[in-house]
Amino acid sequence: MIRLGLRLALRGGRETAGRLVLIAAAVALGVALLLATLAGINAVNAQNARYSWLATGTPSATGTGTGTAANAATPSAGRAADPLWWLLSVDAFHGRQIGRIDLAPTGPHAPLPPGLSRLPGPGQFYASPALATLLRTTPPAQLAARYPGRQVGTLGPAALPAPDSLIIVVGRRADQLARTPQAARVTAIATTPPSACSGQCLDVGINARGIDLVLSVVTAALLFPVLIFIGTATRLSAARREQRFAALRLIGATPRQIAVIAAVESSVAAVGGVAAGFALFVLLRPALAPIPFTGEPFFPGDLSLNLPDVVLVALGVPIAAAAAARLALRRVTRSPLGVTRQTTARPPRAWRILPLLAGLGELAWFVHAGQPAGTAGQVRAYLSGILLTMIGLIVVGPWLTLAGARLVARRTRRPAALIAGRRLADNPQAGFRAVAGLALALFVTSVAVGIITTINAYGTTGTRDHAAARGPAQRHTLIDRFTTYTPAGPQDIASIPASLLGDLRRVPGVRGVTVIHRPPGAGRVDPLIGVVSCAELSGTPALGRCAAGSDPATTATLSTDFEARFGDHAGTVGPAALSPDGLRHLPVQSLAVDTDGPAAVERARTVLDLAYLSYPSVTIAEDLDRGLRLTTAYRQLANVVILTSLPIAGCSLAVSVVAGLNDRRRPFSLLRLAGAPLGMLRRVIVLESALPLLVLTVVSIATGFLAAGLFLRSQLHETLQPPGGEYYLIVAAGLLAALAVLASTLPLLRRITGPAAARSD
Known part of the structure; x- marks a missing residue:
């Protein structure tokens, strides 16, 4: 029967050949889409896993990973790695996030992050390809001046979540980095991806609270239409085949023989379609990689298939095609005369x-x-x-x-x-x-x-207009927060040097600088309340304004929840029961810099980054986008x-x-x-x-x-x-x-x- 089925499939004339070509073409398109779906899921997980090393130094990842010795000589068996001082900070450039890692080894056998051939020394840094291009093409005062030293290499793909990721690894002295706030002393590079992280995790990648559930639903949502499409393709000319198989039944063919012939005929087209589908997927993969499925593009190699995926598609589609052909012939096996006479099937019921x-x-x-x-x-329940x-x-x-x-x-x-x-x-x-x-x-x-x-x-910001949240004032106002939250409460810096304030005011394009202090007592209860000088506040309209006619030599209380502010102005702020002299003795919560455009924003950010490495500065619009x-x-x-x-x-x-x-x-x-x-x-x-x-x-x-x-x-x-x-x-x-x-x-x-x-x- 298999030989007969092959003969009927391959030598059935022009009509049969045309039907097989159509089925194979439709199955090829469906298989290519199915493979792209499976490869996309693998790519999301692969991209998420490459965020792992950036979590080094966080409480949930410290000591959980394994590192590679930075020295060419591998440590002897049982010898612990030399500790590595590690500081991760988040920088930005024209709204794009820059991941900055400052590190300093304490010995020759410190762990080596992925993508590096060796650890950079003091005054050296490695940059991702995209960031290296920006450093070469951007005025130094806007970007390159933030990273003193020289570039000694380029980060490899193993360190980059996406081809256009902006990441820099800067070498520092151990004694210098040890005195830097928020720096951690680690003995291993983290290998726990955000999707498997529990507890306190870095805000990168997609956390486990969402990725498994979302990807499971996405997979089902994409697979169902593809499988329906493949099933529809295998039923081309189903009525004509039913009549032909009914004629075979009437001349003596058994239901089993008819089923074998139908399965062989459907499998021939499906096998050809599967082979063409794999080839089509390979051709489409370079075009799919740049599509930002998760907000970031993929490396072409991320869109890969594992062995179970290949086996599932290569065997599953032909088997499914044979099963669909078998189910389509139920009327033939039950009553061939009913098919030839075109009897009406039993109508569906309300059940x-x-x-x-x-x-x-x-x-x-x-x-x-x-x-x-x-x-x-949750995956089991909702999926x-x-x-x-x-x-x-x-x-x-x-x-x-x-x-x-x-x-x-x-x-x-x-x-x-x-x-x-x-x-x-x-x-x-x-x-x-x-x-x-x-x-x-x-x-x-x-x-x-x-x-x-x-x-x-x-x-x-869901109930408000997002476009209004990115007005000129929000895009051009830079905020540097100095608050560190501890079990004892929010901790701020004591003051800002007058020399730094002078440097900021001398930056071309800076129109105003406002120092925001923590009010006594009330600020400990509500960490999003600050007090400012009305004279300084007039230079940063995005934060608000004192009442009309107010004496500039007074103080005001305002909310520092800047990302919740919308429009070009934050509105009128209330007076503070505090003298300007008393304001100077309060700790500094944050600093706001108003500029006239993107270039001035980056120049001011460079000045702040050089002064306060541990406290990244962002515009109000960038803070909103990060959330x-x-x-x-x-x-x-x-x-x-x-x-x-x-x-x-x-x-x-x-x-x-x-x-x-x-x-x-x-x-x-x-x-x-x-x-x-x-x-x-x-x-x-x-x-x-x-x-x-x-x-x-x-x-x-x-x-x-x-x-x-x-x-x-x-x-x-x-x-x-x-x-x-x-x-x-x-x-x-x-x-x-x-x-x-x-x-x-x-x-x-x-x-x-x-x-x-x-x-x-």
Whole structure:
């Protein structure tokens, strides 16, 4: 039977060869998308792991990693590594974050960070390729002057989370760095990625509280449309094959023999498609790497496949194709005469709604039972609920299609709508199959948009206009915070040297400098309250202003929660019961520098970085962006899901419509011979796809918002917020694209229908 199946598949004439080529091409596209999805998940984890070494010196990572000896001579067995003084600080340049590591070994066998051939000595530094380019092309006063010494090498890819990462490793003297606040003495380089970090972790990468859960849902959201697309492709010309296999059954072939022949025929196309899909993925990988899925681009090597991924796709897709072919022939094995006579299958029943209700019920359970404990428990709980809901949409789809078709057929008086309604009611499974991918894509889109919109709305700036938060005053006002939080309370520096204030005021483009002091008593209770001189405050309008007519020789109280300030001015601040002389004796909480543009910001930042290495300076807008970094990464992943699932669903629709036209060319040819206008038949085709599409659009969007709302209530204790106009534009674009796909297939109707098709078996 295998030999016969191969002969029928490979020597079945032009029609069979064309069908195999179409199936192989569709499977190749689906496999390439599937491989890109799996490689993208691997790339996110690989990128996240390369943040590990930056956490060296934090309480949760100190002593947990293993280091490589910096000296070429490896220490003798059992010998401990020489301690290494380590200070990580966060710098910035034109809104981009720069990771700075100052280190100093205490002996020849200190641990060596990744990406370095040796440790830099005092007055030497290693820079990432992107930062090295900036150092060469930027005026020294804006950037290079912050890092005295000379560059002795370039950081290798092992040290860089992304190709454009800005990182610098600066060599210092051990006695100098030991006296620097916040420097740590370490004996190993951390190897714990942020996704596995527990306790106090550096704010880099994606933490375990979100990455496993988010990536699990993203994987499911992308895999389902791809698998539906592959399944749709393997069913091309299903009706024609059913008739041929029914004829074989009538002349004596057993159900087992028919199943073997069908499996061989489907596997031939699937194997060729899988091979082409792997080749297509290799060609697409360089183009996929620069896409910032998580806010940062990938190295091409990060988009890699592990052995389980390769085995899963290489074996799973052909097996799935064979299984789909086997399931498609159930009517043939049960009753070949029923197929040849085109008997109507049993209509779907209302019980199909139960899996959908079960999925939503599981998500609703945790609203009252509480958030599942631990990340693993959350993955199992929410992922199973989302998957069950998606399966429920697939199961209930034919029943909803049947209900809509019967309603249209019962109420319409137009021939095209009547024919479309009757045909859908006769085979609602086929009608839903054409739009199943789009239904799932709209569900995934609604869930992603609903969750991200709500997170943004409940965030620090979610209910306000983000664009207003990045006005000129916020972009051009530099803040340097000097507060260190300890168990005893916030600790500040005693004062700022007058020479530093003079240097800042002499920087070209600096318009004002304001020293913010910690008020006595009240500041210990609320660390975000400061007192300033009204004379200085007039030079930094982003912080606020004293009341009109106030004496400049007075003081004022203001909030130092600058990232919550919006617009070009922070408003009027209240007077402080403190004399200007008393202000000078208070500890300094932070410093604000107002400038006239980006170049002045960077020049002032260079002066501050040289004076206070442990206290990075950022603009108000940069501080806001840093707080939204994780939300931005999740939004990027959501956008990837949306922008990937909709095109995949469109491909599924195109393949389904073409397959449906090919399978029904004889009935359409008979209608044309009976006098039906070609325009009416085209309206029938559009209605057969548009009716289930509209029904499932409403159900999928409503279900998506409901699932998102249940997740938000149980996981974050937040209420779903309505999305903005961008979401509705995405939905409208998806529906218009679907209608465009339908329109592109209509010219085929004239070509495949006619007397010749009506005479065929």
